[in-house]
Amino acid sequence: MAELAETVDPANWTCPAPLRDQPVVVMGHGGGGALSAELMEQIFAPAYGNPTLAALADSAVLELGGARLAFSTDSYVVRPLFFPGGSLGDLAVNGTVNDLAMSGARPAYLSAAFVLEEGVELTVVERIARAMGAAAETAGVAIATGDTKVVESGHGDGVYVTTAGVGLVPDGVDIRPQRARPGDAVIVSGPIGLHGVAIMSVREGLEFGVELASDTAPLADLVASMLAVTPDIHVLRDPTRGGLAAALNEIARASATGVRLQERAIPVPDAVANACGFLGLDPLYVANEGRLVAFVPPTEAEEVLSAMRAHPQGAGAALIGECVADHPGMVVVATGLGGTRVVDLPLGEQLPRIC
Amino acid sequence: MKYIDEFNDPALARRLLEEIRATVTRPWALMEVCGGQTHSIIRHGIDQLLPEQVELIHGPGCPVCVTPLEVIDKALEIASRPDVIFCSFGDMLRVPGTGRDLFRVKGEGGDVRVVYSPLDALELARRNPDREVVFFAIGFETTAPANAMAVHQARRLGLTNFSLLVSHVRVPPAVEAIMTAPACRVQGFLAAGHVCSVMGTAEYPRLAERFGVPLVVTGFEPLDILEGIRRAVRQLERGEHRVENAYPRAVREDGNPAAVRMIEEVFEVTDRNWRGIGPIPDSGWRLTEAFRAYDAEHRFQVTDIRTEEPAECRAGEVLQGLIKPTECGAFGTSCTPRTPLGATMVSSEGACAAYYLYRRMNAATPQATGAADKEMNPVG
Secondary structure, X not given: OOOOOOOOOHHHOOOOOOHHHOOOOOHHHHOOOHHHHHHHHXXXXXXXXXXXXXXOOOOEEEEEOOXXXXXXXXEEOOOOOEEOOEEHHHHHHHHHHHHHHOOOOEEEEEEEEEEEEOOOOHHHHHHHHHHHHHHHHHHOOEEEEEEEEEEOOOOOOOEEEEEEEEEEOOOOOOOOHHHOOOOOEEEEOOOOOHHHHHHHHHHOOOOOOOXXXXXXXXXXXXXXXXXXXXXOOOEEEOOOOOHHHHHHHHHHHHXXXXXXXXXXXXXXXXXXXXXXXXXXXXXXXXXXXXXXXXXXOHHHHHHHHHHXXXXXXXXXXXXXXXXXXXXXXXXXEEOOOOOEEEEOOOOOOOOOOOO | OHHHHHHHOHHHHHHHHHHHHHHOOOOEEEEEOOHHHHHHHHHHOHHHHOOOOEEEEEOOOOHHHHOOHHHHHHHHXXXXXXXXXXXXXXXXXXXXXXXXXXXXXXXXXXXXXXXXXXXXXXXXXXXXXXXXXXXXXXXXXXXXXXXXXXXXHHHHHOOOXXXXXEEEEOHHHHHHHHHHOOOOOOOEEEEEXXXXXXXXXXXXXXXXXXXXXXXXXXXXXXXXXXXXXXXXXXXHHHOOOOEEEOOOOOOOOOOOHHXXXXXXXXXXXXXXXEOOOEEEEXXXXXXXXXXXXXXXXXXXXXXXXOOOOOOOOXXXXXHOOXXXXXXXXXXXXXXXXXXXXXXXXXXXXXXXXXXXXXXXXHHHOOOOOOHHHOOOOOOO
């Protein structure tokens, strides 16, 4: 193999790529990939100076009044507001419920803050609010507080919703990305890519032969059924923006382990595969809103998988790979033909390819 | 579309690989010209499965990668104008011009939109009569017919607010340029199936004859690619150099005559610069005089923008298989996937970007086996 040029130091190959490359906010900063991570690491974390934030998990786990509290917030800006399988309202509840559930918490209370654009029909606001009420009931949480602001016409995108949530983390549960260990089984709770492709098909007016519906769903009950099998689940993540690829890269980096997936084991629905083939996208990078990926000790994998498959939200659960000591910080896929490919952290948003 | 699975069958792939292994007696260097094939090769790890003696050189066939810096700078200039809606295929948005990309222009207030077809841009022009709509017409022979159709339609509909920024490139002159380069190592080609489905194969026998290389028209699914390699290796081992069609389900000898007529009505052959390679005579298309009114370069007076490519970038040599990515002084330092200097680092399947990823993997795993232990360009 050719020698490295003397100037190259592999130790620095995480591509520091300073933010000064981008003096303004670009869409990629919200894409859940490398640019989002840099915004967090280079601007927010240093500015807030808070070690709890430095864990960079979907929710913070805090000690408060003798209880272990999971606390999370998220903003929702989806377009269109209503899509097959759900709406902005469903995402706003399920997204925050799931962020809490990924630390093993039982979500309890949410807040809901609306930013409305002048001119939006009140029936639209009402539909979103009703969807939130229904989703909260399904997830077993209460929307306990809220706020509304209105911005002038042209200064918003119809409706933005921000929800925050709290829940209690059971004793003996310690779920965070840093706990991935070589040997862990990597399990996904069901078919991937449905949400992203459903949104894209509506947004771009593309038909893929079948009606695709978003997978948006609350996952706290599924997590509870997994914890009933073993409290020693190492990592949970809901692979939303940036898809499975972003979630697994974040876990690999946080735990300094590698992830090796078996491509043929990853459940990709035909419609998603076809849509991605048509658009030149990779299903591994497409957003999900009702899926989780779990790292569990190999001794518990079979039982956890059975418990997941017995639950409606985990009926399509599959063992897709393992955590390894090789290539720390990187995700590698063993392809169906027997080769390998590296699945890198996406930079920003995935873009349709021309060729 | 379930049938696609048949072209991804591991048992059949193993059989084809066995046949290739049984045929090959000495080292051969093949080039796949098309970026779509490169993507498939990387995505399925095909290059790591081939016998040591078969080297794949990833050619200059990603239209996004080879769009010259100068044209991207023109796009940035046009897209920054407040009266313009600038439409592009998605993956062009991230390709850096001088100091910024189309994403940055969008972030700074430019109206930049991703479309899936030039006809979407045409529809935008129809619905926004008070705005100028510009479509970034890049690509090989595959995308040219639809772009020609869009201009044709614009004229038919009397739309005066629609134009194309054209950077079309053609495959045969690129093959010629690669083969006439000093120290060229390519001994056979996988010709791009989609390009041939439009243009047919008439231009290729001349090239096979002149340069003594097999040209196998190849598809994009894993088995298509392995079959293309199998046939090219078989020809090389027999000392043959013919044009073969290994993609008959999509490619006819005369291609798609209606599409070719549409191209010839709207476009004319011109010299074109290729990012990382330089100027190649007769390797592009531009709008004919009759359609000059739809040429965004003239409409927005950006014809004078001239940009020199960074001298330290050696993408052209990498694209021709003359050097390995790591032999370039900028590799991994001033040139990374985040700050690409040239074509081969811009695209995720560009030779340098792929090499960068695999080298990172192996730097982290000293005992790693497979792809990056093979002396191959770029991944293995």
